[in-house]
Amino acid sequence: MKQYIKIGLGVLLIAAMWAGCKKDYPVDEDGLLITDRAECYVSNFELLGTDFITVRTKNPVIDTIACTIDVEVQFGTDLKNLYPQFSLVTDAKLDPKIVGKVDFSDLEHPKVYTVISGNRKVRKPYTVLITVQEP
Amino acid sequence: MKRKYFHYTAFLLTLILFVTACKEEEYKLPSAGTELKNDCIKRSLGPNLVGLNIEFAYAMALPADKGKIVSAQVEASIAGASSTYLENKSYYTNSGGVDIGIPIGDPSVNEGATTTVTFTRDTSAATLRYFYTIPEEARGKSVSFTFTAKSSDGKTVSQKMGPYEIANMDRTLNLIVKDGDASYISIEDMAVYNAADAASKADKIDLVYLYRGNLNSFTHALVSPGADPQYLPDIALPSGVNKSTKVRKEFGLRDQQLGNPKYGIYIDDVDFKELDLTDVPNYALNLKEEAGAWVETADGTYRAYIFVNKVDNAGKSMTISMKRLKMK
Numbered sequence: 408m409k410q411y412i413k414i415g416l417g418v419l420l421i422a423a424m425w426a427g428c429k430k431d432y433p434v435d436e437d438g439l440l441i442t443d444r445a446e447c448y449v450s451n452f453e454l455l456g457t458d459f460i461t462v463r464t465k466n467p468v469i470d471t472i473a474c475t476i477d478v479e480v481q482f483g484t485d486l487k488n489l490y491p492q493f494s495l496v497t498d499a500k501l502d503p504k505i506v507g508k509v510d511f512s513d514l515e516h517p518k519v520y521t522v523i524s525g526n527r528k529v530r531k532p533y534t535v536l537i538t539v540q541e542p
Numbered sequence: 543m544k545r546k547y548f549h550y551t552a553f554l555l556t557l558i559l560f561v562t563a564c565k566e567e568e569y570k571l572p573s574a575g576t577e578l579k580n581d582c583i584k585r586s587l588g589p590n591l592v593g594l595n596i597e598f599a600y601a602m603a604l605p606a607d608k609g610k611i612v613s614a615q616v617e618a619s620i621a622g623a624s625s626t627y628l629e630n631k632s633y634y635t636n637s638g639g640v641d642i643g644i645p646i647g648d649p650s651v652n653e654g655a656t657t658t659v660t661f662t663r664d665t666s667a668a669t670l671r672y673f674y675t676i677p678e679e680a681r682g683k684s685v686s687f688t689f690t691a692k693s694s695d696g697k698t699v700s701q702k703m704g705p706y707e708i709a710n711m712d713r714t715l716n717l718i719v720k721d722g723d724a725s726y727i728s729i730e731d732m733a734v735y736n737a738a739d740a741a742s743k744a745d746k747i748d749l750v751y752l753y754r755g756n757l758n759s760f761t762h763a764l765v766s767p768g769a770d771p772q773y774l775p776d777i778a779l780p781s782g783v784n785k786s787t788k789v790r791k792e793f794g795l796r797d798q799q800l801g802n803p804k805y806g807i808y809i810d811d812v813d814f815k816e817l818d819l820t821d822v823p824n825y826a827l828n829l830k831e832e833a834g835a836w837v838e839t840a841d842g843t844y845r846a847y848i849f850v851n852k853v854d855n856a857g858k859s860m861t862i863s864m865k866r867l868k869m870k
Contacts, residue, residue: 456791457790457791457792457822458791458792458793458794458833459793460793464758464759481758481759481827481828482757482758482759482760482827483759483760483763483773483825483827483828485791485822485823487821487822487823488790488821488822510821540758540759541758542757542758542759542760542772542775
């Protein structure tokens with residue numbers, strides 16, 4: 408009986424040691440996983456007005472080489488109160504964070520958002536170029 | 543060994559005992575009351591606007607062998623408008639789900655803040671509906687109600703309801719704005735005017751309705767007279783009509799009291815007070831059905847929410863409804 412108990416405890420101990428030696432992925436300062444992915448690009452871009460309806464007239468043109476996002480918005484769009492939405496490659500994140508409405512009215516100085524890859528080693532600044540539709 | 547088996551068996555038996563002991567109690571029918579009783583529920587929902595009704599259902603009953611109900615009355619802390627009444631019919635819901643009214647007394651009589659129905663039919667149980675039409679005097683105040691029933695055996699029973707806050711805001715429904723005709727909107731008057739009337743009320747005109755189907759992303763629009771001329775194409779404004787009104791587009795905010803009975807959303811005074819209209823434009827283009835616009839007049843006196851009930855592209859018109867709060 409004692410022998411069986413000893414064998415059982417030994418098996419449990421080995422199992423616990425094996426489970427404890429698993430590799431954990433590290434997290435960054437935002438609590439997001441840092442992975443092995445080096446891809447770094449924007450896959451889609453949406454722009455919503457104060458009524459949370461899109462103000463784009465058509466799909467944006469995203470140049471992943473030049474790192475630009477060309478988007479045409481409807482005539483009369485209130486550029487001071489827009490809600491941008493970026494779709495990024497898996498595990499990437501955006502800087503600065505978007506926490507609410509954004510003022511895009513300064514067309515001379517377009518806004519730049521930096522995409523950071525999953526492994527946090529690749530950084531690509533994307534420029535959002537807005538044009539307003541003619542009436 | 544025997545002791546071990548004894549312990550295991552005792553433990554199992556104890557478990558079985560606990561499981562079987564958790565029996566559900568059988569339901570017992572409640573016993574009927576022996577005295578006159580009453581109860582009341584508020585049926586209407588949403589902000590209490592001046593001119594609208596607060597609706598209650600007041601139930602009263604006593605055992606048939608004790609007597610019958612003689613009268614029912616409601617006393618409000620602020621007298622209701624003249625259309626306030628207590629139903630003289632008692633309602634029940636039939637098997638088809640339809641409410642059927644049975645007359646049980648004379649039509650109600652209003653004496654000041656008290657509304658009374660005198661029963662003319664022998665009945666020991668009734669549910670009467672009370673419709674309190676909110677008067678102008680109650681605006682911004684709170685109102686309470688005392689429901690009272692009397693029976694033939696000399697008993698009286700009462701139920702207090704409230705207090706209920708009465709909103710400060712106003713409402714208007716189904717204004718029709720039409721391009722080139724009644725297209726000048728006054729938030730103060732909660733009315734629409736044509737160009738000739740707008741000229742005589744220039745200081746009250748806050749928005750102009752336009753329909754421009756030939757322009758990109760324009761269609762139905764609410765534009766301040768003081769907006770950039772590119773947003774006022776092909777229109778000559780009457781002299782003096784030049785205010786710049788703040789306008790913020792909205793969509794899907796279907797206030798039930800603005801013609802959306804299917805929805806349970808309400809705009810109240812607090813929504814106007816907490817509204818942030820910083821850096822908003824003075825126009826809203828490309829409005830669709832169920833769109834809306836939060837509006838603040840140029841002098842900040844009024845804030846309003848304009849809801850688009852219906853659009854008519856062929857007729858170049860919209861039907862709008864509005865809630866408005868005087869801010870100062």
